[in-house]
Amino acid sequence: MNWEKAILSLFVFPGLLYAVPMAWLVLWLERKLRARMQGRIGPPFYQPFFDFVKLMAKQQVHRSNFDSLFMMGLPLVAVAAGLLALALLPISSDSKGFAGDLVLLVAFLEVPSLCSVLAGFASRSIFGQVGATREAILSVTYNLPFLTAVVALASSAHSLRLVDIAMAPAGGVRFFAVLTICLCLPVKLRLNPFSVSNAEQEIYSGSETEFSGPQLAMWELAHGLEWMALTGLVVCLGLNFRTGTWIGDFVIYTGFSLVLVILLTILATGTARLKLKQAARFYWRWGMGLALVALILGVFPGIERFIR
Amino acid sequence: MRLIQKLVRMARLRSPWLFHLNTGGCNGCDIEFSACLTPRYDVEQAGILLVGSPRHADILCVTGPVTRGTRVALEAIYAQMSEPKVVVALGNCPATCDVFAGSPAIDGPLDRILPVDVYVPGCPPRPNDLIKGVAQAVAILADQRTREHPIMERMNP
Numbered sequence: 001m002n003w004e005k006a007i008l009s010l011f012v013f014p015g016l017l018y019a020v021p022m023a024w025l026v027l028w029l030e031r032k033l034r035a036r037m038q039g040r041i042g043p044p045f046y047q048p049f050f051d052f053v054k055l056m057a058k059q060q061v062h063r064s065n066f067d068s069l070f071m072m073g074l075p076l077v078a079v080a081a082g083l084l085a086l087a088l089l090p091i092s093s094d095s096k097g098f099a100g101d102l103v104l105l106v107a108f109l110e111v112p113s114l115c116s117v118l119a120g121f122a123s124r125s126i127f128g129q130v131g132a133t134r135e136a137i138l139s140v141t142y143n144l145p146f147l148t149a150v151v152a153l154a155s156s157a158h159s160l161r162l163v164d165i166a167m168a169p170a171g172g173v174r175f176f177a178v179l180t181i182c183l184c185l186p187v188k189l190r191l192n193p194f195s196v197s198n199a200e201q202e203i204y205s206g207s208e209t210e211f212s213g214p215q216l217a218m219w220e221l222a223h224g225l226e227w228m229a230l231t232g233l234v235v236c237l238g239l240n241f242r243t244g245t246w247i248g249d250f251v252i253y254t255g256f257s258l259v260l261v262i263l264l265t266i267l268a269t270g271t272a273r274l275k276l277k278q279a280a281r282f283y284w285r286w287g288m289g290l291a292l293v294a295l296i297l298g299v300f301p302g303i304e305r306f307i308r
Numbered sequence: 309m310r311l312i313q314k315l316v317r318m319a320r321l322r323s324p325w326l327f328h329l330n331t332g333g334c335n336g337c338d339i340e341f342s343a344c345l346t347p348r349y350d351v352e353q354a355g356i357l358l359v360g361s362p363r364h365a366d367i368l369c370v371t372g373p374v375t376r377g378t379r380v381a382l383e384a385i386y387a388q389m390s391e392p393k394v395v396v397a398l399g400n401c402p403a404t405c406d407v408f409a410g411s412p413a414i415d416g417p418l419d420r421i422l423p424v425d426v427y428v429p430g431c432p433p434r435p436n437d438l439i440k441g442v443a444q445a446v447a448i449l450a451d452q453r454t455r456e457h458p459i460m461e462r463m464n465p
Contacts, residue, residue, distance in 0.1 A: 031352070039347040046322070047355055053319035054366070059391040061363070127361075204360035212363035212390045 009095075010087040013250070014232065019086050022254070023224025024048040026261050030227075033265045052220060058213035070122040071211065074115040075218035081111035082225030089232045090163040092242060092249045097163045105162060106150055109233070112226050113139050113188070116197070119219075120207025131206025134276055135197035141280040142187045145287030149180035152291065152298035153237065166236050172304045176294035178238045182260075183287050185230055187279065189223075191264060193271040194279045231257040231264075320366070320392075320450040323355040324442065327365035327389070331382055331416070333372025336432040337399035341369065343435045351439060362388040367445050373401040373408045374416035386422050392452035394445045397424045398438060400431045 009015055027048040035042025063071060085108035088101050113135060120132025156173040157165040168174065187194035190206075198206035208219050235256040242249055274282070297304050330338055344351045345358060359365050362385045374382060386395070395418075400406040402418035418424055425448050428441035 035350070035352060040350040041353040042350075043352050043355055050319040050322040050355065053315055054323045057316040057319065058366075061390055200360055205364070209361045210363055216364060 005095075006087070010083060014086045014089060014091055014228070014253070015083050019083065019225055019228050020221065022257075023221060023228050024052070026227045026231075026258075027220070027224045029258070029261055030265045030268075033262060034269045037266070037269045048220070048224070052217050055217035055220070056214050060213050060215070067122065071119070071215050072218075074119045074122065075211070075215055075222055078112040078115040078222035079218055079225060081108045081115075082222055082229050084108050085229040086225065086232060088162065089229070089236045090166050091232070091236060091253050092246055095163060097161050100160045101162050102150065102154060102160045102165065105233070106147070109188075109226075109229060110139070110143070112222050115222075116207045119211070123207065123210035125210040127203040127205075127209040128207045130203045131197050131199075131209070134199075134203075135207060137276060138187055138194070138197055138279060141283040142184045142287065145180050145283055145291040146184045146188075148288070148291035148295050149177040149184075152294035153177045154298075155295075156298035156301065162236070167240055167242075170240050171297075172307075173294050173298040174237075174240070176290050176297065178234060180287055180291045180294060181234055181237065183290065184283075185234065185260075185264060186267060187283070188230055189227060189264065191268040193267075193274045194282075195268075195273055196276050196279055199273060227261065228257065231260040234260060317450045321446055323357075324367050324446045324449060325357045325359045325365050326367045326369050326442070327359055327362045327385070328369045329371070329378075329382065329385055331370055331372035331378040331402070331418075332375035332414075333399065333401045337371035337401070340432040340435055341371070341398060341438060344438055349435050349439065351442070354443075356442060362386075363390065365389055366393060366449055367442065368393060368395045368422075369398050369442075370395065370402050370418055370422075371398045373405040373414050374418055374421060375413055376415050379415045379421065382421060392449055394425045394449045394452075395422050396426045396428065396441055396445045398428050398441070399433055400429055403427050403429060406431060 011017060025045070025048075028043065028045050031047065032042040032045075060068075062068075085105055088097070088105045088108070090097055117132045117136045117139070120128035120130075120135065152173055153165050153168075154160055156171070157168040159165060186192070190198045198208070203209070208216065211219055232253065235253055239252065239256070243252060328338070328341060343349060344356075362368070366389075368386060368389060370382070372378070386393075397403050397418050401408065402416060402424070405411075405414055405416045408414050408416075415421065426441050426445045428437055430437055433441075
């Protein structure tokens, strides 16, 4: 990966210039689809953009230096991590990546959730602390299947390079691993039925309860970028072909991301919130079960050959 | 700079977030208020969102005649909201204390405690009236200048 290309993918596509408007579009799509499913009309497409502008123009709450550093720094780190994660995705066929970029991507995907935990405690609000505790517990539960699936993919492709994993031939490992990653998306995005950490009507908005104005705007943006990065990850790992042309890859990537967003929204609207214990049990039982199947198939490729 | 100001004004007109507080009313207005969120009235199509934290809100919707017990909470919540903010008094209670007037347990009406921008009379007011009141509040909100914000301060010398 040379410098010009890295800068281009960070700031143009699939980075800043593409991802920020798309993040707003995805946030709108989620709200609109939820409203339509509930028999309402829902917000117009420019809603997340104007929400962002309005929040940016609001007054910031005065805090002590150290507190304000944390309150502004954490959402900014979350936004930056989302952008960096997007820049690493192997979207076009000529993206080479570098050895070990899978590890870096997994780390970047975890940063927003870590920031959210820290933010909940830094805000010193009781609701923020409850939200942060829940987020931390959930992060332990979903990361176990998520990381196992990633390890299974890497061991079956004998590489820690994203593009090698994405281009590996389709098989049982990839099917089960991508399914596990899909299963982890609703909890990573804090959607129903796993919206335990930002449970409305219960703990307001979890760790973001005390954030206002520009800080909250950054959280919204970070959340949108998380949507983009996670759906992008599933699309990049799930499809083992690239069209070869830039525009074709762009259309396929965007299209499948949006389909995934629609499916996730339908799931979120159609279900009610689970308890923390139920969510944890779900991931350790079903998520881990799927991930273990992927891992066994990945480590012992003989099994799959034997079945066939 | 004028362009940014115009954009901010547009944004404020299109995305008012409400925080709703009952200060000891009978719950009638709250039920009518909830009706605004249902498919029949659906205020989200105008960008109106009911938020759970006063830190996120632009408009404070108060129902009830401010009892002694809720006064502290009311003042704290008003202080927690960041500028620009607008207060809407929903129903007769926050405007005049209605049937509770003269009670020793009442500290209201609301305008003795907070600056009220819009009154929505009725016992309870219909959802249409509530939406109309919020629309007036949004117009007030959009034209407020926030000197406290560093960006806005530079724009309004």
